[in-house]
Amino acid sequence: MGHNHDHQHHELRIADVNKALIFGIILNIIFVLLEVIAGLRYDSLALLSDAGHNFSDVIALVLALVAFKLLAIAPNLNYTYGYRKTTILAALINALLLLTAVGVILWESIDRWLNPVVINGSVTAMIASFGIVINGFTAWLFVKDKDKDLNIKGAYLHMLADTLVSIGVVISGLVIWWTDWYWVDTVMSWVIVAMIMLSTWSLFKDSIRLILDGVPKEINLASIRQKILEMDGIVSMHHIHVWALSTAENAMTAHLVIQQACTFEDAAVLKSKIKHLLEHENIKHVTLEIEKKDETCSATACTIVSEQEDHHHHEH
Numbered sequence: 001m002g003h004n005h006d007h008q009h010h011e012l013r014i015a016d017v018n019k020a021l022i023f024g025i026i027l028n029i030i031f032v033l034l035e036v037i038a039g040l041r042y043d044s045l046a047l048l049s050d051a052g053h054n055f056s057d058v059i060a061l062v063l064a065l066v067a068f069k070l071l072a073i074a075p076n077l078n079y080t081y082g083y084r085k086t087t088i089l090a091a092l093i094n095a096l097l098l099l100t101a102v103g104v105i106l107w108e109s110i111d112r113w114l115n116p117v118v119i120n121g122s123v124t125a126m127i128a129s130f131g132i133v134i135n136g137f138t139a140w141l142f143v144k145d146k147d148k149d150l151n152i153k154g155a156y157l158h159m160l161a162d163t164l165v166s167i168g169v170v171i172s173g174l175v176i177w178w179t180d181w182y183w184v185d186t187v188m189s190w191v192i193v194a195m196i197m198l199s200t201w202s203l204f205k206d207s208i209r210l211i212l213d214g215v216p217k218e219i220n221l222a223s224i225r226q227k228i229l230e231m232d233g234i235v236s237m238h239h240i241h242v243w244a245l246s247t248a249e250n251a252m253t254a255h256l257v258i259q260q261a262c263t264f265e266d267a268a269v270l271k272s273k274i275k276h277l278l279e280h281e282n283i284k285h286v287t288l289e290i291e292k293k294d295e296t297c298s299a300t301a302c303t304i305v306s307e308q309e310d311h312h313h314h315e316h
Contacts, residue, residue: 025062070083090151094203105189106189113186131165152247252283253286
């Protein structure tokens with residue numbers, strides 16, 4: 001990931017995202033209420049269970065919104081980074097909710113396979129068509145930002161999963177209406193489960209990585225390190241740590257060993273060059289400690305093993 005991408009690539013307009021989330025929440029609450037009313041009116045268990053499933057989308061969108069609101073709270077003496085990491089936590093919770101939904105769909109489909117029920121195909125298909133429009137539209141609200149922020153990706157995947165479920169319900173509803181093949185409903189559920197699993201797994205994996213302070217996957221630490229080491233005056237670097245403060249912000253700390261002859265002014269110039277380089281790599285919070293070549297620092301405990309270095313170093 002070199003210099004080739006500009007600053008705008010990572011910039012996220014939080015105000016716009018919040019508007020989209022609020023709009024999505026209102027839209028989905030209306031849809032849930034309509035499903036509950038219709039479900040009670042027509043005594044349809046399928047409609048009521050779909051309303052329950054759609055309500056989990058409302059929770060997912062609310063979670064994402066709350067996390068972005070907490071992002072704006074200023075740091076304090078107890079939380080020196082503020083509440084930025086709640087965006088990562090929201091992404092993880094949303095991934096877990098999606099995996100739970102997958103389990104529920106699987107359980108229901110196996111139950112239906114063993115105990116087939118008569119489904120009113122036309123009514124089911126009609127209601128699900130509304131679902132495609134509402135869930136699909138809400139998913140579309142997040143499509144342009146989903147790769148910029150893991151929290152938005154979580155909200156997007158919830159809406160996409162529900163759109164897929166609705167499409168599956170329409171297809172199986174119409175097939176059942178025309179053919180009375182009730183097993184189609186179960187098979188369609190399994191196809192949907194596979195699709196949701198494929199998209200959710202990366203969200204789950206990435207949010208776990210960020211919760212554990214792993215290097216965000218869009219950052220190529222080896223390449224950044226190489227660029228810094230190639231700068232004039234830099235002898236070596238150690239105690240390198242890169243982690244995510246939130247789903248949109250990254251931080252880095254490192255010890256830089258500079259030539260003995262470097263002056264304080266030289267060190268200041270080097271620091272500003274490095275910070276400029278890191279800003280291009282979407283690392284905005286940078287803390288650099290400068291050491292002269294002859295200074296001793298117990299570097300071994302946190303040295304990252306690489307091919308170029310002695311292999312007796314411990315990996316951190």
